[in-house]
Amino acid sequence: MLIIDCPTHWNSTYEMSVEAYRVKDAFPIFKEGEPLYRYCPALGDWKRVMDVIDILEVFYEATHVIYGVDYPTSNVYLVVIWRVKHVLNEKENHVDEFIRVMIRKMKENFDKYWGDCNLLMAIGAILDPRFKMRLVDFAFSKIYSEVDARTNVMKVRDALYNLFFEYVEVDHARFRNGTILERSSTSTNSVSKGKLVSSSIMMFDLYLDTVEVHGPLKSDLDVYLEEGVLEVKMGM
Numbered sequence: 001m002l003i004i005d006c007p008t009h010w011n012s013t014y015e016m017s018v019e020a021y022r023v024k025d026a027f028p029i030f031k032e033g034e035p036l037y038r039y040c041p042a043l044g045d046w047k048r049v050m051d052v053i054d055i056l057e058v059f060y061e062a063t064h065v066i067y068g069v070d071y072p073t074s075n076v077y078l079v080v081i082w083r084v085k086h087v088l089n090e091k092e093n094h095v096d097e098f099i100r101v102m103i104r105k106m107k108e109n110f111d112k113y114w115g116d117c118n119l120l121m122a123i124g125a126i127l128d129p130r131f132k133m134r135l136v137d138f139a140f141s142k143i144y145s146e147v148d149a150r151t152n153v154m155k156v157r158d159a160l161y162n163l164f165f166e167y168v169e170v171d172h173a174r175f176r177n178g179t180i181l182e183r184s185s186t187s188t189n190s191v192s193k194g195k196l197v198s199s200s201i202m203m204f205d206l207y208l209d210t211v212e213v214h215g216p217l218k219s220d221l222d223v224y225l226e227e228g229v230l231e232v233k234m235g236m
Helices: 010-022 026-033 043-067 074-091 097-114 119-126 132-143 146-189 195-211 220-226
Strands: none
Touching: 010 043, 043 074, 043 097, 074 097, 074 119, 074 132, 119 132, 119 146, 132 146, 132 220, 146 220
């Protein structure tokens, strides 16, 4: 049974084309028994169907990765998006004019939705230890021009570090507030050191919090990005 195509959904076009190609030998047989049947595909038509299937397959798989699961997959969005653009770039100079026109329209739609850098998608990929910044560098080189790729990579890196330092500041503030409460409780209950010494040390500690650089020269984010990616064999 052939799947009915829906002009606004590429997935249905893909499914219909795959099913039609699977039963392509039935069309000539049907033509022999039905004189009014005038649309039997020729060999050249089936070659074009296969070309369309090759192109739409990546869209079909990308749709299922993004929408076809019940759990978050934002870390792999960039993986499928760059692959879509790569296929479009490969096919834009196809020998068949019909395919070239189709690809041109598809690229216009792609650039409309993905022309601007998607920070959420990029950061989601970076936080996956299999990808980190290496996937962003690689994927952006496929999606954008050389100049736009460099610009968008820097935009992602800046956004990532801004987000990281926001969390660092929140964590440091929480640590300082907790330390002040602890020191206040200790100075109130302790009589061994004396009120003057305890309060002086506490004031000095508060001063240190404002001038000292806490932690290593390299942030945890620097260390994470500089480490190698986690290599995972296919199928594991």
